[in-house]
Amino acid sequence: MEKxxxxxxxxxxxxxxxxxxLEASRFGHVAVLLKNTFNTSSSWYAQGGISCVGSSEDTFESHISDTLKAGDGLCDxxxxxxxxxEAPLRINDLIRYGVPFSKDEKGNYDLGLEAGHSHRRIYHVKDxxxxxxxxxxKKEVLQRSRITLWENHLAVDLIxxxxxxFGxxxxxxxTSxxxxxxxxxxxxxxxxxGALYLxxxxxxxxxxxxIAMAxxxxxxLKNMEMIQFxxxxxxxxxxxxxLISEAVRGEGAKIINPDGKSFLQAFDPRGELAPRDVVSRAIFMEMKAHHYPYVFLDIRGRQRKWLEERFPYIFSFCLSQGIDMSKDLVPVAPxxxxQCGGVATDAWGRTSIPGLWAAGEVACTGFHGANRLASNSLLEAVIVAGRVARLSAEEKRSYSSRDLFNIKEDLVLEQESKRDAEIKKAIAKIREVMWENVGIVRCVSGLKKAQKEIGFLIDFLKSQKKEEAMSVLQLEAQNMALTASIVVASALRRKESRGAHxxxxxxxxxxVPKDTLISFASSSV
Structure with a gap:
């Protein structure tokens, strides 16, 4: 095996x-593994923006309060x-690297408003x-001689x-x-x-x-039951x-049912600007009660020119589907x-394993609690990533031959397998089971049903190993099944309704709010 x-x-x-x-390259050489390519990460699809107090009308206290309210008692x-x-410092870092945040006619940053926020504080690049x-x-990374990118490199397991x-x-x-x-x-x-769901x-x-590797x-792992819709x-x-960004509702869009009636006020006085868990649950219940396949987003009060300028990506997509947002209703559903939970870390990205750090959606720092406030995720990702770079540079670690003596030279993986057709069926089943039983509204019987069915799928996937090499699809399926079982086990442990659960x-x-903690040593997953 090449080392x-x-x-x-x-x-x-x-x-x-x-x-x-970028931050760590100041201290040493960095290898970045991309499972596929740059435009396939969830970050690429983020529309809304990054939250940060940026006006004299706003305060840190207000942003803190909004985050805690959305987090529903589980935030640290x-x-x-x-x-x-710390947010203003990291916004300045992004500006220094060249991120072209949108500005208004006066040259000030055009701060957006999203659900759960009391003030306009969303730095964005349109939509x-x-x-x-x-x-x-990416442009900056490609200019750094100390950073090496490895596209189409799939991490299999941690050493x-x-x-x-140690890697x-x-x-x-x-090269297979x-x-x-x-x-x-x-x-x-x-x-x-998110790919666990239909x-x-x-x-x-x-x-x-x-999650599976960790x-x-x-x-x-912490609070893995908290999946936000x-x-x-x-x-x-x-x-x-x-995705139709939350910012569309921040700019005045209303949600109505197919009969043309507004219904969110009956669930929460904040209506369209209530936190995501509340709005998703309200839409789900409205759809279920009246057998609607979807509801509508209505922003017909805005002029087409303004919509094309503020939401060019969304407007263009809707137009490709035959919908002019300035004239037509937009069909939407949750x-x-x-993933609000994840690998448990402290505020500096440290996990429970020395030498292993986590940042972004895979991590659970305590910032999001039971339900993430809109546009807080990119903020957390940048803050924790920067902190890990600084702290890891101070923590001098080295490895010896003793740490590497058990490298698994016998690992075998292949691009495809004749069993992949059956593996695809198992993946489809995982996604169906999770959507039907571990979704926006849950019940104990449904969670137990999911636990049983995911358990069968784990056994099936294990039985497919045999003497032949494992395919990439089979590895992904095993990771999906294991992660799904962790989400279900966490959901069964939380005997209350809170946030996204x-x-x-x-x-x-x-x-008394409590975190749900799971690890290999303490779980029967």
Whole structure:
């Protein structure tokens, strides 16, 4: 097996991974692994923006309060305070790297408003902020001699010794060869697990790889039951849904049912600007009660020219579907969107395994709590990535032959397998089971049914190994099944309704909020 040594290994090329690479390259050589290519990370699809207090009318206290309210009792107050107060520094970093945040006619930053926010504080690049940040950071990364990009390199498992993590086993899709990337510091920035669900805004590559690898390595996972659903995704029959940004509602769009009636006020006085968990649940219940396949987003009061300028990406997509937002209603329905839980870390990205760090959607810092406030995710990703770069540079780690003596030279993986047709059926079943039983509204019987069916699928996937090599699709399926089982086990442990986890058997909150912690050592998953 080819061995590649580097000072820092980054698994994932979204905003967290690229920002970390730029910051860490000041201290050493960085290898960045991309499962596919740059435009396939969830970061690429982020439309709304990045939240930060940026006007005299706004305050840190207001941003902190909004985050805590959305997080529904599970946020770490000190983490929230420190992130909100650090936000202006990281916005300045992005501006320094060249991110072209939108400005108004006077040359001031055009701060947007999104659900759950009390003030306009969303820095954005029209309606394709993630794409713009990725392109900007990518351009910078390509100019750094200390950063090496490895596209189409799939991390298989972490290299673990009794002294912690020292890199990862990686499959090169282009050469069909396995490599061992060896590093004193490894950053997980693999994104979330939206592809576990039948309907999602995430790319098909969001299969929970980072969660599965961290779990197998023995890391502690936190609040994995908290899967956030975005309330307004364009209604279409494709698995990956096109997102209609929360910013559209921030600019005055209303949600109405097919009978033309508004209904959100009956669920929450904030209506369209209530947090995502509330709006998603309200839409879901309205659709279920009246057997609607979707509801509508109505922004017909805005002029076409303004919509084309403010939301060019969304307007263009809707037009391609035969819908002019200035004249027509937009059909929308909820879809799985963001993993609020993840690999447990402190405010500096440290996991429970020495040498293993995590940032972005794969991590759980305590910032989002039970339900992420809109546009807080990119903020968290940049803050934690920067902190990991600074702290890991101070923590001098080295490895010896003893740490690497058990490298698995016998690992075998191949691009395709004759069993892949059956594996695809198993993946489809996982997504169906999760959507039907572990979605916006849950019940204990449904969760137990999901636990049983996911267990059968795990056994089936294990039985497919046999003597032949495992295919890339089979590895992804195993990661999906394992991550799904963790989400279900976490949901069964939380006997209350809070934030993104609403279970009909326990509609009330417990008096004392508690985190759901799971690890290989403490779980029967």
């Amino acid at each position: 590649i040594e580097t000072d820092y290994l980054v698994i994932g090329g979204g905003i967290a991974g690229l920002f970390f690479a 107050v000190q983490v929230v305070k420190s992130f909100v107060e 394709h902020t993630g794409m713009a940040i990725i392109e900007t950071l 673990i010794s009794q002294n912690g993590c 990862a086993y990686v499959y090169d899709k282009e 060869r396995l490599k061992a990337f060896i590093s004193a510091h490894t950053l997980l920035s693999t994104g979330g697990c 309907h999602t805004t995430n790319p098909s590559s969001a299969t929970g790889d980072g 779990y197998r390595a023995g890391a502690i 975005h309330p307004t995704c364009f209604f279409q029959l494709t698995p990956q849904k096109f 879809a799985a969107h963001y 609403w279970v009909s058997d326990y509609p009330q909150k417990q008096d």
